[in-house]
Amino acid sequence: MELDRLQHLAKLARLALRDDELEALAQHMDKIVQAVSTLQDINTDDVEVFNHDDAFAEAEQGPRRLRPDLVTPSLSAEQALANAPKQGPQGFAVPAIHD
Amino acid sequence: MTSPWSSAFDLSQALKSRSLRSEQLCQQALERVRCHDSKIGAFLTVDADAILEQARAIDQRLDAGEALSPLAGIPVGIKDNLCVQGQETTAASKILSGYKPPYDAHVISALREAGAVLFGKLNLDEFAMGSSTENSSRQKTHNPWHLDYVPGGSSGGSAAAVAAGLLPLTLGSDTGGSIRQPAGLCGVTGLKPTYGRVSRFGLLAFASSLDQIGPMGRDARDLAILLQAIAGRDDRDLTSSEEPVPDYLGALENVDIGSMTIGLPTEFFEMTLDDEVRQTVMAAAKHYEAQGAKLVDVSLSLNKHAIACYQIVSTAEASSNLGRYDGIHYGHRGPGEDIIELMAKSRDEGFGDEVKRRIMLGTFVLSTGFYDAYYLKAQKVRRLIAEEYARAFEACDVLLTPASPIAGFKIGENMDDPLTMYAADTMTVSVNLVGVPGLVMPCGFSSGGLPIGLQLIGKHWSEADLLAWAWWYQQSTDFHTKHPEAFA
Numbered sequence: 001m002e003l004d005r006l007q008h009l010a011k012l013a014r015l016a017l018r019d020d021e022l023e024a025l026a027q028h029m030d031k032i033v034q035a036v037s038t039l040q041d042i043n044t045d046d047v048e049v050f051n052h053d054d055a056f057a058e059a060e061q062g063p064r065r066l067r068p069d070l071v072t073p074s075l076s077a078e079q080a081l082a083n084a085p086k087q088g089p090q091g092f093a094v095p096a097i098h099d
Numbered sequence: 100m101t102s103p104w105s106s107a108f109d110l111s112q113a114l115k116s117r118s119l120r121s122e123q124l125c126q127q128a129l130e131r132v133r134c135h136d137s138k139i140g141a142f143l144t145v146d147a148d149a150i151l152e153q154a155r156a157i158d159q160r161l162d163a164g165e166a167l168s169p170l171a172g173i174p175v176g177i178k179d180n181l182c183v184q185g186q187e188t189t190a191a192s193k194i195l196s197g198y199k200p201p202y203d204a205h206v207i208s209a210l211r212e213a214g215a216v217l218f219g220k221l222n223l224d225e226f227a228m229g230s231s232t233e234n235s236s237r238q239k240t241h242n243p244w245h246l247d248y249v250p251g252g253s254s255g256g257s258a259a260a261v262a263a264g265l266l267p268l269t270l271g272s273d274t275g276g277s278i279r280q281p282a283g284l285c286g287v288t289g290l291k292p293t294y295g296r297v298s299r300f301g302l303l304a305f306a307s308s309l310d311q312i313g314p315m316g317r318d319a320r321d322l323a324i325l326l327q328a329i330a331g332r333d334d335r336d337l338t339s340s341e342e343p344v345p346d347y348l349g350a351l352e353n354v355d356i357g358s359m360t361i362g363l364p365t366e367f368f369e370m371t372l373d374d375e376v377r378q379t380v381m382a383a384a385k386h387y388e389a390q391g392a393k394l395v396d397v398s399l400s401l402n403k404h405a406i407a408c409y410q411i412v413s414t415a416e417a418s419s420n421l422g423r424y425d426g427i428h429y430g431h432r433g434p435g436e437d438i439i440e441l442m443a444k445s446r447d448e449g450f451g452d453e454v455k456r457r458i459m460l461g462t463f464v465l466s467t468g469f470y471d472a473y474y475l476k477a478q479k480v481r482r483l484i485a486e487e488y489a490r491a492f493e494a495c496d497v498l499l500t501p502a503s504p505i506a507g508f509k510i511g512e513n514m515d516d517p518l519t520m521y522a523a524d525t526m527t528v529s530v531n532l533v534g535v536p537g538l539v540m541p542c543g544f545s546s547g548g549l550p551i552g553l554q555l556i557g558k559h560w561s562e563a564d565l566l567a568w569a570w571w572y573q574q575s576t577d578f579h580t581k582h583p584e585a586f587a
Contacts, residue, residue, distance in 0.1 A: 013446075015447050016447040064337060066337060083197075
């Protein structure tokens with residue numbers, strides 16, 4: 001896998017990997033990608049993607065029920081902020097997002 | 100003094116009759132942890148005060164004659180990817196060091212309601228990604244049967260704690276085999292329920308279409324007690340099912356081995372596996388046959404693609420799930436002049452190498468230009484695997500396989516070879532892909548003294564049958580009663 005593709009993936013994944021780390025990762029990724037590419041040999045024409053609903057549909061209760069669309073008590077602001085690495089006056093403090 | 104090898108069932112009877120007090124039982128467990136866990140490394144945290152406070156509270160209720168569940172007063176260890184309100188929960192990752200959840204996982208609420216004593220947090224591979232518990236950022240866990248060997252993973256702490264007689268019951272989680280493979284390697288009994296049988300609310304997610312929480316303990320009867328408490332619909336996890344929860348303990352005796360048809364998937368026995376594993380597991384199948392069960396060969400020819408399918412699906416889902424660890428809301432925060440740098444540095448510093456590898460692979464298979472060829476393809480192959488399982492179950496009631504291709508491997512042996520490490524899950528991953536339940540229990544030992552496990556794979560919602568078939572086996576054999584001499 002080329003370095004620029006790995007750099008792009010690292011950017012998408014928000015991982016600050018150095019180029020030497022990416023190069024080490026490249027070897028691993030190449031082996032895994034080669035190993036999983038064996039799936040290409042399997043004919044999946046007209047095959048739908050998997051979902052668990054088919055098994056649920058067999059259950060006595062039928063397909064899964066959604067819950068009522070009702071607001072129920074959630075976390076207080078204090079609870080939600082309790083693990084914050086840095087708090088601001090009204091929430092989580094972060095560096096500027098826009099200039 | 101109670102034997103550390105007592106079953107949860109027997110302890111429950113003693114607690115109910117008040118010949119045993121929960122405080123006494125938990126003091127004993129704490130003493131054993133103090134004496135032995137420095138050699139094993141099963142526990143990440145043990146809060147003795149909190150444990151004894153719970154035990155004393157339950158003792159008061161039992162003294163007053165309250166009718167409580169069979170779990171009341173029993174200490175249960177918790178894998179550290181399950182949120183316990185106010186207690187550090189880390190998934191064995193630096194990125195969650197110091198994190199104290201503001202809520203209990205569903206299974207934790209259920210255990211509290213049943214009167215169980217939440218006993219410590221147990222080690223795991225970081226974010227449940229691994230098959231040896233060596234990927235924990237905190238410590239190694241050692242197999243109590245042979246301390247140079249791994250306990251398996253990712254629920255290695257949960258398995259080792261039971262194997263060494265530290266606790267009678269623990270909770271683990273299983274995404275590709277993480278309850279069943281360590282149960283096999285540590286000689287304990289473990290169950291991955293049907294997908295949707297147990298709510299995943301409060302489980303630090305790895306792969307949302309594969310993860311399930313399940314019980315681990317000395318025998319199937321003990322697993323029945325724990326599963327009874329945690330199974331059932333929870334509106335906070337809409338993938339949990341309203342399928343009625345049977346009386347698992349009551350169903351243990353409803354077994355007619357003579358009417359049982361056991362499928363032996365040819366491919367699971369023809370692949371590369373230890374001869375001793377093959378022979379020992381086949382002997383277990385013959386044991387069922389001697390009592391009237393019918394053995395039939397079935398084919399799961401697509402199992403050779405299960406690891407590839409699992410690698411793609413699980414890493415894709417993990418790359419999405421682990422996106423929440425951004426250094427902003429909780430957990431480790433790294434340096435950063437801007438928001439992107441802050442997130443990227445936080446994640447790079449906080450995650451271990453295996454987690455980063457899987458996030459990168461998952462990001463790749465979901466990325467533009469590769470999504471169809473990898474992720475979509477894998478989800479279609481997954482349906483084919485599920486259809487093949489359905490055809491196999493037309494010919495049999497249950498599948499019987501080894502839990503692992505080998506009896507065990509040494510700490511450090513596979514750390515430089517991730518592909519070999521992934522192959523440790525060959526027997527188990529397809530069960531998660533399909534969503535059916537799988538149970539592992541000990542059926543013998545290798546010539547080197549390591550436990551060998553057999554796996555029973557059932558149809559959807561057949562946990563009661565699996566537990567009953569396993570309990571029958573355990574009443575007519577004694578492998579599950581053996582324990583490592585070093586911790587006698």
